[in-house]
Amino acid sequence: MISFQNVSKVYNGNSVALEDITFEIRPGEFACIVGKSGAGKSTVIRLLIGEAKPTRGRIHFGQYEVNKLKDYDLPLFRRHIGVIFQDFRLLPNKNSYENVAFALEVAGRPQKEIEDLTPQVLDMVGLSDKTFNFPHELSGGEKQRVAIARAMVHRPEVIIADEPTGNLDPFHTWEIINLLKKIHQLGTTILLATHDKEIINAIEKRVITLDHGRLIRDEEKGKYILV
Amino acid sequence: MFTVISRLVHYGLKDFWRHGWLSVTTVIIMTLALLVSIGLIIFNVVTKQTVASIQDKIDISVYFKNNAPEDEIFSIKKSLENLSEVKTVQYLSSDEALEIFKENHKNDPTITQALGELNENPLQASLNIKANHPEQYASIAQYLSSPNLNTFIDEVSYQENHVVIERLTAMINGLNQAGLFLTIVMALVAGLVAFNTVRLAIYSNREEIGVMRVVGASNSFVRGPFVLQGIFAGVLAAIASVLISAILIMIGFALPSLKFSLSLLGLTGTYQFFFSNIFVLFGYQMLFGTLIGGFSSFIAVRRYLKN
Ligand SMILES: Nc1ncnc2c1ncn2[C@@H]1O[C@H](COP(=O)(O)OP(=O)(O)O)[C@@H](O)[C@H]1O
Ligand SMILES: [Mg+2]
Numbered sequence: 001m002i003s004f005q006n007v008s009k010v011y012n013g014n015s016v017a018l019e020d021i022t023f024e025i026r027p028g029e030f031a032c033i034v035g036k037s038g039a040g041k042s043t044v045i046r047l048l049i050g051e052a053k054p055t056r057g058r059i060h061f062g063q064y065e066v067n068k069l070k071d072y073d074l075p076l077f078r079r080h081i082g083v084i085f086q087d088f089r090l091l092p093n094k095n096s097y098e099n100v101a102f103a104l105e106v107a108g109r110p111q112k113e114i115e116d117l118t119p120q121v122l123d124m125v126g127l128s129d130k131t132f133n134f135p136h137e138l139s140g141g142e143k144q145r146v147a148i149a150r151a152m153v154h155r156p157e158v159i160i161a162d163e164p165t166g167n168l169d170p171f172h173t174w175e176i177i178n179l180l181k182k183i184h185q186l187g188t189t190i191l192l193a194t195h196d197k198e199i200i201n202a203i204e205k206r207v208i209t210l211d212h213g214r215l216i217r218d219e220e221k222g223k224y225i226l227v
Numbered sequence: 228m229f230t231v232i233s234r235l236v237h238y239g240l241k242d243f244w245r246h247g248w249l250s251v252t253t254v255i256i257m258t259l260a261l262l263v264s265i266g267l268i269i270f271n272v273v274t275k276q277t278v279a280s281i282q283d284k285i286d287i288s289v290y291f292k293n294n295a296p297e298d299e300i301f302s303i304k305k306s307l308e309n310l311s312e313v314k315t316v317q318y319l320s321s322d323e324a325l326e327i328f329k330e331n332h333k334n335d336p337t338i339t340q341a342l343g344e345l346n347e348n349p350l351q352a353s354l355n356i357k358a359n360h361p362e363q364y365a366s367i368a369q370y371l372s373s374p375n376l377n378t379f380i381d382e383v384s385y386q387e388n389h390v391v392i393e394r395l396t397a398m399i400n401g402l403n404q405a406g407l408f409l410t411i412v413m414a415l416v417a418g419l420v421a422f423n424t425v426r427l428a429i430y431s432n433r434e435e436i437g438v439m440r441v442v443g444a445s446n447s448f449v450r451g452p453f454v455l456q457g458i459f460a461g462v463l464a465a466i467a468s469v470l471i472s473a474i475l476i477m478i479g480f481a482l483p484s485l486k487f488s489l490s491l492l493g494l495t496g497t498y499q500f501f502f503s504n505i506f507v508l509f510g511y512q513m514l515f516g517t518l519i520g521g522f523s524s525f526i527a528v529r530r531y532l533k534n
Contacts (some may be wrong), residue, residue, distance in 0.1 A: 048439065071533060078443035089438045093245040105234055106444040150442065 001027045001191065002048065004160065006055030009043050009213075018044040019213045021057070025191065027081050027157070030184045032200055033193040034224060035210035040099045041193035044210070045162045048073045048191075051084055062157065080223075082151025082159040086166035088143040090135040096122060100149045107154055121149045125179060141172030148179055158189040165196060177203065198222040231448075239455025249428050250460065256424040257464035257520060258471070260417035263511050265472050267410045268508065269441070273496045274406060285361055285392055288384040289371055290351040295379035297352070303376060304354055310370065312363035317355040324350040340354050343504075351381060362398035418519060425457050425523035429531075436531040452527045457524030461516030469509045476501050 002025040010020040018040045025031050033041045046052040047059055050069050057067040063078055082103075090099050097118055104114045122128055125145040135143055144164055151159050161180065165173040177199055182191045194200065200207055200223065207222025208215060217225065243250050293298055302316065306466035307316045314356060319327075325348050332338040358364050385392070429436075432453070439449045478483045480498045501508070 016466070049440070072446075075443050075445040075448075078441065080447070081443075083441055089434075089441065091435055091438055093242055102439075102444075103442050106439070106448050108231060111230065118312055154443075 001025060001063055002059045004111060005058045007047065007054045007059060007098060009047060009052065010055045017213050019179060021215050023215060023218060024207055025189065027117045027189055028187060030190045032207050033191065033207055034195065034207050036195055039210040040213045041210060042162055045160055045193055048160065049081060080157055080173060084147050084151050084157040084159065084161040086163040089148050090143055090146055090153040092135050093161055095132045095134050095193055096127055098147045099146055100153050103150045103154050118154055121153045125149045140168050141175055144168065145179065152183055157185060160191045162193045165194065197224040233438055234454060235451035239452040239459065242452050242455045249431065251532050252426050253460045254426050254463045257421045257516060260421040261464050261468035261516055262471060263413050263417040264515055265468055265512060266412055268511065269497055271406055272408060272500055274402065274492050276496045278402060281395065282399060283468050285364065285395060286365055287356045287367060289380055290382045291353065291360045291379050292381045293351065294354060295352065299379050300352060307354065307356060312358050312367055314357045314359045319353045320509060321348050321350050321352045321360055324353065325461045329387065335512045361392065361399060369402040397459065421519045422523040425520060426527040428463035429453060429524060429527040433531045436528065446532050450525065451534065453528045454521050461520030462513065465509065465512035465516040469505065472501065484485050
């Protein structure tokens, strides 16, 4: 459902971030993209959600050829995806409920549906009691759970997470990882970028390893192996 | 469609409230810009009125020799009225002039007495001419100096007045031009300041805009609430600017010293003009405010709608 074919990305004409990357992710998979800081993980994700265009190569997502999408097409395309970032990226002027509901509102879903789904998903991430709190009133772990609720509320086919635990302590890290595993079990494809060795070794999923912009290893049930 | 619009309005108003100080400062700056604009409108209209009333006082008088027959004077009046430069010509016979003179000096016994001792009317018949524009007096004066008219005309007041008339003309033209220039400059400055304030407000929301895009919000969905907030700020600023100017004008005309300096500046008509046109002015302010607010937001958001 997701495929990278010989994708390269050069920033500003001289900074090579990705070189000739090829891989494919099947529906229902849980795949990790692993690599040291600067290896190119975020670049893979930015290319996948159309935030940047590849210098060479082709990127497919379902029936979309992402590298060919125009600015105008991006909003519709992105409603098939849920994205989670290291820095949460919640809307600061909206409370938890409104942040989650926003993902449904942009898709023009009816009010009734929004009023049903939003509390349901907030309950699933364990934040029913923080429904009307604003991001600045939440801890890091709570913010990330709101972000996950927002990423999943519109039932996307794929959830993409870029170092979602990078700003969290170990306890909250596992909370988030367990949530992602739970969402995966409910049938959503997950793409998780991380450089956290413990997470990779514990979850025993597919591992795609990047190093200096090159894909150096791609294993089912992989381990974190880096020099 | 209805859901979308009601969501936009709902969020526009809610965000405006939650942006707090940012919204307040935007409204304040826009209010100042609109105060400048309302001030300029008033200044322009009222100085035009003043200038027009000064212009109205400029004229040329032609004094006829005592032997000039009245029908000759009337034919000169006719020919003057046919000149395109001439607005009005008024005839004052020597008898009428005397009546007016007597009336003006009825409390002065020496003059009344002196007049009584004269057995002939010393005052001349005259034509009082007003031009359409101050700069046209020179050509009217030239027409009057033609030799065929000389037989009857004793004197044309332009010769003595023309320095004053020319100065006044130059001053009026200068005032009009300076007023126009000032208006354009100030309106541009006010518009730019308001525009930049809205842009700054949106700049501080650029990350939010990025987040909305990543979540799959379309351009219009992102833009809508911002444009609405701009328009809303414009509406509030329009209301505030009209209220503030009303209060300032009332204070200005209530204090004798201020009222005096306003009259020196030729702004006496302000009070009357403002309060009889308050709804029209409010309409203009609404138009400026919502246009500047909405348009600035529209332009400013566009920068952050890539990717
Ligand atoms: N916007 C950018 N402009 C220039 N270089 C960039 C930009 N983003 C990333 N890079 C470079 O591309 C490389 C890969 O970065 P990134 O994809 O963020 O890696 P990771 O997420 O694995 O830490 C790095 O060398 C980084 O400096
Ligand atoms: Mg990164």
